[in-house]
Amino acid sequence: MDNQAEKRKILIVDDMELNRALLCEMFQTKYTIYEAENGAQALEILERESENIAVVLLDLIMPVLDGFGVLQEMERMSLTGRIPVIMITAENSEGVMQRGYEMGAADIVTKPFNPNIVIQRVHNIIEQYTQKLHLRQLVAEQTRALREQAEKMRENSAQMIDTLSSIIEFKNTESVSHIHNVRVITRLLLAEFAKGHSEYGLSDSLIEMISEAAAMHDIGKVAIPDNILNKPGRLTDEEFEIMKTHTSRGSEILMELSGVQDLAYYDYCYDICRHHHERWDGGGYPDGLAGNEISIWAQAVSLADVYDALTSKRVYKDAYTHETAVQMILDGECGVFNPQLIECFLTALPELNRSMKGGEMLTSTVTATGEVTIPEKKKKETHGDLSSRTLYLLEQERQKYQILSELSDELIFEYDLRTDKLVFSDRFQILTGKDPVFPQISRILSDASLVNAEDYSRLYRMLERVTPNRPTCKAELRINLDGQGFQWYQVYLYPIWDMEFEPVCVSYIGKLINVEETKQRNLMLKKEAESDPLTGLLNQRAMREQTILALKDRRVKNAALCFADVDNFKSVNDERGHLFGDMVLKEVAEILTSSVRHTDLVGRVGGDEFLILFHDIVDQQDIERRVAAICKKLNKRFKSYGITGSFGISRYPQDGEDFDILLQKADQALYHSKDLGKNQYKVYDVSCANRPFRSSLTRVDNYNEKIEEMARELKNRTSS
Structure with missing residues (x-):
């Protein structure tokens, strides 16, 4: 077996030498390895060694000629159907994978991958293709032999069944022990059933004939695509529908093989092949038969098929224990079976256990070359030490990683979800003086001493949305990295996936970038852009924007917009100067x-x-009390200068919900308070409706102040 494996050759095509070296480590003990660093080199090797190469491990993205180009050329050279190609790529989009399969790839492995799973998949595909090359010729030869030797085949029917069953074995290497076990269990079930049901006429010879015919139950699987039949994981709904067709396809195959139709028990073969997935309650397929519409032999094979499938190891599951399998059948997890047949099954369990312990029931394991060893023996896997070449390349990558980390201002880290351990690059210790390893990091994060609790919750929600198709996560967090206080950091996280069956995130690679200075500078610039340079209050634009934003907050139920104007300010400013005027405005x-x-x-x-x-105003009396207090303070402070304040008030939502409407009504109320004599406030009502409104927020003196100014100018001119 090992000599046969050593003769086989694998072509590894990848432009990254480290990737090639790692794949060599996985396969070099059992196979001869050819390497190519681009598609053009790969085609040269294929032209020279096509008869000897068992499989091609092909990267997708490469210089000179990429993986799709290699597949296209292999199709032109008529090599695609003869030499299996397994694409190994980090690209996992549906479009790329569909194109790869359409162009002839036998399998597509996405990075990162589980080495043991990939080794087994490669071994399986090599064996499947080896057998597949001979399958059509074998079937044709056997069919011809059936036609020519019909009489001989009738006399030796068991041999015929074994030959046809071998087709399934070629197609699905897991079927070898399964076919044998289904025969044994079917024989035991029917023998027990015959004891209490003589009306079925189940003689010993008929039971033996039916148990031999049971070997044909999965013959239709030869029509199922390899990537579905041997998929190492749960089938999709679409794939399962295709898998279900093996019952009808099997019966069609039997109908087309005239030599088989001459056999005395052809009807049993056909019935078992088509109906072994029917269920007692009508919930099976393909014909939805129920109850005694299903022949007793098809029912027996159905139960035997389910029991052996549960207790056998498959690429997509481990074997269930005998007790678990029986309980699952009784609980209806595998469909509903004939209650009388279930009773016979339970009665026959001791005999079934004896058959398993005595070696009559088989367990199988597929070796590296596809050979089946019976009974199963666990072999200790020895891969040996890594080669000096691989160690050298890995050390180079480690040094590159360390140098890039030191050259950058960024902190690189890795978080392992399985161990809950966070490890920073060496730069972390240089910057903080702390150990770069954080075991049980979740416990540290839970007390909010390292990461701001609000930011951590936001990051956690973002990580829940990360998928293989949307892998990048970027956020800004407040982190107390050195214990001296929280600072702002940009965090980039990139997940590492275990693609063994369903994608599972096992760790994250990430980096931290300190953006505290940038954040503070931006906040300062933002504050400057929003502030009035004289008073430090919000300027006109910022006041408008923040008020509009506040009014949109659903938590704001009642509010008031107050428009204030300093009475007589222009006169005082002209008389005492701008410095005095600025002082007044700052104190206001x-x-x-x-x-x-x-x-x-x-x-x-x-x-x-x-x-x-004003937020959260209780009622009109509340806002009047607040504004009256402001009037009183202004009057007290500037009374000697003749400076007071006039105020116009509009209420939200009574007077409007839109900022511009509230501003207009507050302005109209302000005009009204000026007309009433200044130094007072006015809440908007119908009496303010006809007052003028200024379309922009600019200082415009009221009508009375303009009249007074014009009178003074006229007096000055007359006196001069």
Whole structure:
């Protein structure tokens, strides 16, 4: 067996030498290895060694000629059907995988992969293709022999069944022991059933004939594609529907083989092949038969088939124990069976156990060359030490990784989900003086001492949405990395997947970039852009934007917009100068800020105009009390200068829900308060509706102030 394996040759095609070296490590003990660093070199080797190469392990993305180009050329050279190609690639999109299969790939392995699984898949595919090359010729020869020797085959029917059953064995290497075991279990079941059901006429010779015919139950699997029949995982709904057709395809094959139709028990073969997946309650396939519509021999084979499938190891599952398998059958997990047949099954269990222990029941394992060893023996797998070439290449990669990490300002880390351990690069210890290894990191994160709790929850939600098709995760977190306080970091996370069956994330590779200075600089610039340079309050644009945003918050139920104007400011500013005027405006800003809560907004929106948004106003009396207090403070502070304040108020949502509407009504109320004599406030009502409204937030003196100014100018001109 080992000599046969050593004669076989594998062609590894990958432009990365390390990848080729790692694959060589996996296969070099059993196979001769050819290597090619691009598609063109691969084709040269194929032209020279096509008769000797058992399989091609092909990378997708390569210089000169990529993997698809190699497949295309192999098709032109008529090699695709003869030499299996297994594509090994990090690209896992449906389009790429579909194109690969359409162009003739026997299998596609996505990186990262489980080496043991890939080794077994390669071994299986090599054996399947080896047998597949002879399958058509073998079937044709056997069919011809059947026609020519019909009489001989009738006399030696068991041999005929074994020959046809071998077709299944060629197709599915797991079927070898399964066919034998189904025969044994069927014989035991029917023998027990015959004891209490003489009406079926189940003689010993008939039971023997039926048990031999049971070998034909899965003959239709020769029509099922290899990638579905031998898939090492759960079938999709579409694949399962294809798998189900093996019952009808098998009966069609039997109908086409005239030599088989001459056999005395052809009807049993046909019935078992077509109906061994029917169920007592009508829930089976392909014909949906129920109850006694299903022949007793098809029922017996069905139960035998299920029991052996449960207790046997498959590429997609481990074997269940005898007790578990029986309980699953009784619980109806595999469909509903004839209650009388179930009773016979339970009665026959002791005999079934004796058959298993005595070696009559077989367990099988497929060796590296596809040979079946019976009974199963566990062999210790020895891969030997890594070659010096592989160790050298791995050391080079490690040094490259370390150098890149040191050259960068970034902190590289790896998180292993299985061990819950976080490991930083050496730079972490240089920057913080701490151990770069964090065992049980989840426990550390739970107390929010390392990562801000709110940010950690946000990151966790983002990671839940990560898939092989959407693998990248980027976030900004506040992290207390050195124990001196939280700082802002950009975090990039890249998942590592275990693709053995269903994709499972096993670890993350990531990096941290300190963006605290950038964050603070941006916050400062943002504050400068939003602030009034004189008073430090929100400027006109920022006040508008933040007020609109606040009003959209569903938590805000009642609010008030207050438009404030400093009375007589222009006159005082002209008389005392701009420095005095600036001092007044700054003190007004301080009074307004000290009179509101931290949840309220205050902004300077014009020369001597201010805007206040009061959150969570209880009622109209509440807002009137607040604004009256501000009026009183302004009057007290600036009374000697003749400076007071006038205020117009609109209420949310009573007076409107839109900012511009509330602003218009607050402005109209402000005009009304000016007309009433200044130094007071006015809450918008119908009396304000006809007041003028300024379309922009700019300082415009009211009508009375303009009249006074014009009178002074006229007086000055007259006196001069």
